[in-house]
Amino acid sequence: MTDTILSLEKATKLYSGVPAIDGVDFDLQRGEIHAIVGENGAGKSTLTKVMAGVVTLSSGEMKIEGNGVSPASPLESRHLGIAMVFQENSLVPTMTVAQNLFLGQERFYNRLRGINIAAQQFLQSLNFDVSPTATVETLGSAKKQMVEIARAVLNKAKVIIFDEPTATLTPEERNYFFALARDLKKRGVSIIFISHALEEALTLADRITVLRDGKWIVTDDAKNFDQARIVQAMVGRDLSDTLYGSTKKKVRRAGKRVLTVQNLKMAPMVRNNSLSVFSGQITGIFGLVGAGRTETFKVVAGVLKRDFLHGGEVILHDKPVRYRVPAPAIKAGVAYITEDRKVEGFFETSSIARNIFLGLLAKFPKGRLLLSRREQSDTGTNWIKRLNVRTIGDEAKVIELSGGNQQKVVIAKSLIQEPDIIIFDEPTRGVDVGAIAEIHELINRLADEGKAVVVISSYLPEILGLSDRILVSRQGKVVEEYSALEATEEKIMYAAIH
Amino acid sequence: MIGVLRTLTHSVLGRGEATITVPAFDGALKPNQALESAQTLFQCDAPMDLATDGTNVYLADGKTISRVDEGRPVVVRTFEWPITALAFMPDRRFAVALDGREVRVYADLSAKEPSATFNHHGMHCVNALAPAGDDNALYASEGSLKSDFEDWTLDLMERGRSGRALRLDIESGNVEVLALGLHYAFGAGSMDGAALISESWRHRLISIARDGTRKTILTHLPVYPSRFSPASGGGWWLTAFTARTQLVEFVLREPQYRKRMLAEIDREYWIAPRLSSSNAFKEPMQGAHLKTMGVVKPWAPPRSYGLVIRLDPEGHPIFSLHSRYDGTNHGVVSAIECGKWLYILAKGPRRVLRMAVDGLAREFSV
Numbered sequence: 001m002t003d004t005i006l007s008l009e010k011a012t013k014l015y016s017g018v019p020a021i022d023g024v025d026f027d028l029q030r031g032e033i034h035a036i037v038g039e040n041g042a043g044k045s046t047l048t049k050v051m052a053g054v055v056t057l058s059s060g061e062m063k064i065e066g067n068g069v070s071p072a073s074p075l076e077s078r079h080l081g082i083a084m085v086f087q088e089n090s091l092v093p094t095m096t097v098a099q100n101l102f103l104g105q106e107r108f109y110n111r112l113r114g115i116n117i118a119a120q121q122f123l124q125s126l127n128f129d130v131s132p133t134a135t136v137e138t139l140g141s142a143k144k145q146m147v148e149i150a151r152a153v154l155n156k157a158k159v160i161i162f163d164e165p166t167a168t169l170t171p172e173e174r175n176y177f178f179a180l181a182r183d184l185k186k187r188g189v190s191i192i193f194i195s196h197a198l199e200e201a202l203t204l205a206d207r208i209t210v211l212r213d214g215k216w217i218v219t220d221d222a223k224n225f226d227q228a229r230i231v232q233a234m235v236g237r238d239l240s241d242t243l244y245g246s247t248k249k250k251v252r253r254a255g256k257r258v259l260t261v262q263n264l265k266m267a268p269m270v271r272n273n274s275l276s277v278f279s280g281q282i283t284g285i286f287g288l289v290g291a292g293r294t295e296t297f298k299v300v301a302g303v304l305k306r307d308f309l310h311g312g313e314v315i316l317h318d319k320p321v322r323y324r325v326p327a328p329a330i331k332a333g334v335a336y337i338t339e340d341r342k343v344e345g346f347f348e349t350s351s352i353a354r355n356i357f358l359g360l361l362a363k364f365p366k367g368r369l370l371l372s373r374r375e376q377s378d379t380g381t382n383w384i385k386r387l388n389v390r391t392i393g394d395e396a397k398v399i400e401l402s403g404g405n406q407q408k409v410v411i412a413k414s415l416i417q418e419p420d421i422i423i424f425d426e427p428t429r430g431v432d433v434g435a436i437a438e439i440h441e442l443i444n445r446l447a448d449e450g451k452a453v454v455v456i457s458s459y460l461p462e463i464l465g466l467s468d469r470i471l472v473s474r475q476g477k478v479v480e481e482y483s484a485l486e487a488t489e490e491k492i493m494y495a496a497i498h
Numbered sequence: 499m500i501g502v503l504r505t506l507t508h509s510v511l512g513r514g515e516a517t518i519t520v521p522a523f524d525g526a527l528k529p530n531q532a533l534e535s536a537q538t539l540f541q542c543d544a545p546m547d548l549a550t551d552g553t554n555v556y557l558a559d560g561k562t563i564s565r566v567d568e569g570r571p572v573v574v575r576t577f578e579w580p581i582t583a584l585a586f587m588p589d590r591r592f593a594v595a596l597d598g599r600e601v602r603v604y605a606d607l608s609a610k611e612p613s614a615t616f617n618h619h620g621m622h623c624v625n626a627l628a629p630a631g632d633d634n635a636l637y638a639s640e641g642s643l644k645s646d647f648e649d650w651t652l653d654l655m656e657r658g659r660s661g662r663a664l665r666l667d668i669e670s671g672n673v674e675v676l677a678l679g680l681h682y683a684f685g686a687g688s689m690d691g692a693a694l695i696s697e698s699w700r701h702r703l704i705s706i707a708r709d710g711t712r713k714t715i716l717t718h719l720p721v722y723p724s725r726f727s728p729a730s731g732g733g734w735w736l737t738a739f740t741a742r743t744q745l746v747e748f749v750l751r752e753p754q755y756r757k758r759m760l761a762e763i764d765r766e767y768w769i770a771p772r773l774s775s776s777n778a779f780k781e782p783m784q785g786a787h788l789k790t791m792g793v794v795k796p797w798a799p800p801r802s803y804g805l806v807i808r809l810d811p812e813g814h815p816i817f818s819l820h821s822r823y824d825g826t827n828h829g830v831v832s833a834i835e836c837g838k839w840l841y842i843l844a845k846g847p848r849r850v851l852r853m854a855v856d857g858l859a860r861e862f863s864v
Contacts (some may be wrong), residue, residue, distance in 0.1 A: 256812075276525050278525055308511065310518070315521075320514075471524070478524070
């Protein structure tokens with residue numbers, strides 16, 4: 001009996017005659033953790049969607065335990081023992097954990113207490129610390145993912161596919177996810193996971209498959225890879241220096257102080273936080289989730305409000321400011337580029353050009369009398385070109401773009417406002433390596449042009465590679481500052497934790 | 499009426515003037531203990547100011563002027579009153595402010611009679627002098643018209659705003675008042691022909707043109723800036739004699755409290771910044787995390803502090819040298835670059851310090 005649980009041979013999927021995957025061979029062993037990596041548009045999602053029954057193959061063959069199958073729907077795939085955990089989880093937020101676990105398996109007469117007990121026993125058997133009676137919307141990303149995994153295991157899945165499982169997790173949650181994945185592996189479950197974080201693939205996976213432009217490039221044991229080799233296979237060129245240039249040899253000198261935050265308070269997240277941001281420099285902000293980084297800068301940008309009483313001061317260009325909504329902040333030259341692009345970044349069913357043009361209109365809090373469709377189109381075309389957004393045209397919908405290109409649209413929306421201070425919140429979360437390099441290059445260019453740039457990131461190599469000065473945040477305030485010349489991962493993490 | 503309502507609302511909500519906040523020591527002002535590692539040349543009795551003629555460094559100590567000779571003070575001249583400011587002109591003429599009330603200009607250190615004397619216009623507290631560019635004139639800063647030079651704490655607690663910036667024309671003997679109502683002017687220099695003045699209680703540097711036009715060069719400092727002097731390669735060495743704290747900021751916004759404090763408490767125990775701390779248990783302290791992991795943190799509220807900031811020609815800080823809460827070289831009121839050395843006057847411990855300029859930028863730039 002073969003140990004291969006799932007295989008694809010010469011798998012091809014065409015969209016309007018254009019191949020998303022082209023003659024891909026893939027095999028998954030029983031009890032194996034298999035990482036699929038590749039740039040956005042490489043075909044990773046299509047490949048896994050074929051397995052999960054979301055799309056069907058145009059040509060080629062899929063086999064489960066040696067038997068040819070062709071699942072036409074996710075339900076069929078589930079019956080075949082394949083479950084997929086999507087990046088945006090598929091749980092019903094207003095229902096409890098137990099209800100979500102048994103969703104679709106309801107009996108004629110459901111006893112709530114009964115499913116709560118069953119869910120409790122099942123979650124305990126998996127050693128998942130989640131209350132079955134908790135409403136899903138109250139759970140953090142990691143716990144939601146636990147529920148997704150539990151649901152897959154409950155459905156007796158033999159293969160679980162994770163799409164960017166760690167994108168929204170904190171470092172501790174990520175470690176917990178790794179432990180879960182290894183535990184599932186021990187139970188004989190095979191795991192496929194898509195990740196843009198290459199060190200995760202190297203740490204967790206037994207084997208790694210690299211796709212590029214819809215084609216299979218290489219599959220090998222993880223121990224035979226290093227980051228440079230993966231990146232080279234993914235993009236066809238060596239980007240390791242651009243992405244993971246460890247310690248900086250030179251930093252930009254600070255220009256004028258553009259922003260001063262003094263004793264800012266926004267209970268319970270921001271506690272007496274003080275910091276400065278200078279022009280012509282990249283200020284990196286590192287901290288664990290809950291360190292109040294995002295909230296501090298959302299207050300600066302008028303997205304959130306500081307405490308009503310004694311909330312501290314925000315001084316922009318030497319003048320105290322207090323923005324209640326983002327529009328005046330935008331007008332004053334503050335651009336905040338959100339960490340959650342899908343919720344706060346764009347209108348996904350609108351075109352790229354329209355989204356970018358809306359960014360421009362945000363600069364006019366009272367609106368503009370005349371709007372020109374041509375101006376919108378020209379603006380879109382111009383910024384698509386400037387930021388190298390890969391799309392079929394400026395009228396393409398943002399939802400149709402890959403993560404990296406969506407991020408570029410969000411960035412374009414802010415840059416069109418010609419800000420003086422640009423706050424990037426997790427700028428490369430869920431973005432492929434090729435786009436990461438381009439976004440990093442753009443951020444560096446902005447600082448070279450004399451803009452004050454803030455990069456909030458939970459990814460230490462990104463902070464170390466980009467920043468000229470690094471502020472470490474803990475429990476709602478900045479606790480340490482390092483020059484990029486002296487900073488190391490150990491020092492930063494130590495300051496962030498202790 | 500609206501103003502009164504606004505003030506009342508602000509005092510309740512903690513906004514506007516009532517925002518009790520202090521900027522962070524970050525960026526180029528990131529704390530270090532560089533001043534603690536400076537070489538102590540000697541201790542003096544009542545040091546006031548440092549100046550250089552380009553070759554030697556001179557110290558105003560009480561009523562005397564001493565030349566710093568191989569690291570030791572050599573008295574070169576004595577006056578009848580305490581010297582509150584000292585400056586050399588490019589042609590080696592020198593100017594002294596005596597007791598804050600009179601400014602004299604001498605042709606050289608051995609000249610018996612002054613070539614110009616300024617003691618009119620109600621001079622009261624002249625605390626810094628500097629050549630006014632290429633003109634045959636001096637810029638002077640005067641802290642207060644009400645408080646004496648040594649009573650700067652009182653001036654701060656009374657929220658004094660009677661400082662002045664003066665231009666002293668040596669040729670004509672005229673005194674031109676460039677600005678009135680400054681919040682303790684303490685430091686003077688020339689920047690693009692205009693007077694550059696430190697305004698201590700407003701924590702800023704401003705330039706004042708002869709027509710009275712003011713421009714803010716550097717503001718929102720976390721310290722009380724004092725005298726500054728030119729640095730080689732352009733820019734300035736700006737000193738700060740103490741740091742701001744939220745506690746002092748709070749007291750400054752409570753007039754009734756201050757009034758009683760001034761009337762009933764010994765001056766040394768006022769909640770006010772000082773040039774040095776005695777660490778006496780009666781001294782007021784602000785509750786905060788003073789130490790974390792055995793290190794005194796930058797946000798530890800200091801009673802006294804020492805700081806020298808290197809500014810670029812536009813007035814932007816490049817790096818800074820600190821003596822923090824747990825240091826001793828506090829109350830820095832003057833820093834002068836001469837040759838390869840930076841001479842620093844720490845008035846708290848009454849010391850003259852010296853540091854090699856080479857490598858400072860490389861070591862401390864952020």
